[in-house]
Amino acid sequence: MERIEIQKTYKLYIGGQFPRTESGRYYTLTDKKGKVLANICQGSRKDFRNAVVAARGAFAGWSGRNAYNRSQVLYRIAEMLEGRRSQFEAELILQGETIFAAKKEISLAIDRLVYYAGWCDKYMQVFSSVNPVQSSHFNFSLPEPSGVVAIVAPQESGFAGLISAIAPVIAGGNCCVALASEKKPLSAISFAEVLATSDLPGGVVNILTGNTKELLTHMASHMDVNALVYCGKNKDEIKLARETAANNVKRVFVYDKNWNDPAEQNPYYILDTQEIKTTWHPVENIGTSGAKY
């Protein structure tokens, strides 16, 4: 007799844990032929709010890590992913990709993580400045993470797109709550399992599955979320997101990109969810004769 395969229960990823949705709701994911692939959690507003609490809780620690350390953690995610290629390949194929496209998307996702891992300890040098003010002060400006970022991941590119949206946000020291592609959620949850084993502190990345229409307003209006990244091109959703984001002057970034294009990566994506902080300190003016030598 053929062995019965153990199927995976796909759950949410919140604060480093894998809870089911508190709402108890699900939607069924099927393949092209209508065969049931999995019951996916239909995340709720409450799940989102819990995830924000987890993200906020992780923020001080993650943003306080030194840049070299963050860089290594991102690199570690890439390492973990490389080792589990076959699982992701299988899931992407289940979601309708060809073998060729699946392999390509995974390679790109891993390389993109390495790309942003490398930026962790460099973007600050590119985007900082020392400002030559007129008065006798030392004055410098540097980027700091905005805080908690809500991400509506792209619908089409379920895996590479998700990673493209998350990586620059966490490379910059933010924490995030990402809503995975509704149609292609499998690899998002498996990616959460990779994150859980990658030295990334719980709460830095939280991943929900569910319905964009239902969750978007809650994501955009939440008073403890500092920025919203929306990947897509639905005009009504973009308008709604921007309007509700005004409740707490949230920064909103709309990306309508082909994430499977290897060129769609640059440090300006990191800069988007950064704030520029400027510091002033007086400089005393004694001993100018020193400059003569």
Next chain:
Amino acid sequence: MENKLKTSKNGSAGSKKAALDFSSGWNYDPSPESKDHIRLEKKYGLFINGEFVKPSSGKYFGTINPANEEHLAQVALAEEKDVNDAVKAARTAYNKVWSKMPAAERGKYLYRIARMIQERSRELAVIESMDGGKPIRESRDVDVPLAAAHFFYYAGWADKLDYAFPNRKVSPLGVAGQIIPWNFPLLMAAWKIAPALAAGNTVVLKPAETTPLTALKLAEIIRDAGLPPGVVNIITGAGKTGASIVNHKDINKIAFTGSTDVGKLIQRAVAGTDKKVTLELGGKAANIIFEDAPLDQAVEGIINGIFFNQGHVCCAGSRLFIQESVAAKVIRKLKARMESLIVGDPLDKNTDIGAINSKMQLEKIREYIGIGKNEGAEFYESSCSIPSKGYFCRPTLFLNASQSHRVVQEEIFGPVLTVQTFRTVEEVIEKANNTPYGLSAGVWTDKGSKIFNMMSKMRAGVVWANTFNKFDPTSPFGGYKESGYGREGGLHGLMGYVNLK
């Protein structure tokens, strides 16, 4: 001369130590800045397409001197049709002239404007103080020179933009609609116009309705500098005019400085459009004094932090936190220093605190003072005299305030300082950041490592360490959280006016 310097009489050993009494013995003679040289028209039109034109509605409104309630001039009220005309002029100038001009030439116009502001600086300073109520010392030494410096700084960027954004192609956005507040009228106009023009955009700018005059004087300068017609349009009006700008379909960028409430309205209004937005909104800055701080300097910093420009400063240090061990001493010094502040005629060169900008703002401040008293914080104000006419407010403290007090949580935008104490670094970080705002913060300590710790922990866009309320064209300014987004000043200030590809 009557001499009542009380300390010299009573300061001998054994007697009770008297407070320094500056006001009765050391009278300053009036030292008013002359206004003979000021030329103000009776009526100002709208500056559209390089000339002053009548408003389509034929309506005008008056602007007054808040220090004596005297009428200064009539100013045109721009309505939707005028906004259309201004945007059309800006669009035509963008398409036909400004976007085609070599960048270096654009820069030269900005240099010219900077120079002409310097040439007319005395006139601009006096009008700024007359129209807005700020002390001449500040308009003369801060507002006007900084406005000129902003144009001078950004002039040089015009042909160097490729160096500002590595590996990107830089292009202008198009027409920028800019709405500015009444606290730094000319300076805010400079903050808005200079980077916009340097990056190759054209501008429709609306000054605040209580302080339109220096912006109109700037329009004269822009005209006299020979800037091509339509590149800068300056139209006057109130909130409705601003809304017409925000909602105009042919504007590519909205830059707003003002209250957080209006900022949110703007963010909502442009939600369904492709307009790029930068917002510089309210603040409630913590000014933190550690026990190892140079206390006398810190007291100067506290005074400058909250009483500069009558406290009409979005980044004002309006929440004072003093470490418990030095609280009594700092408060004593602070009260003594407050007694020495001269509140009065903005045109007097000895005046420290001028007039509150408008009757409406004075009423708002008074309402908050009432709220503070009712909430139970300990009210204290300077005993100084204030003029009987005009809008004035004594420098005010609320001692023993607590986090939950509205006077601690909400922006008052006046010379009102709340005072809280703390014991540990941890505690003051929590308290300082526990606000929806995040514009600025001040830290006073002699310990370098503590400064850098506090600097990195403050969730605010500008941190002043052992100083406060300093500004410079090269120094980016702007908020975290509900204090807005985008930066003005410096290299980062260009970001809000360019497309990057």
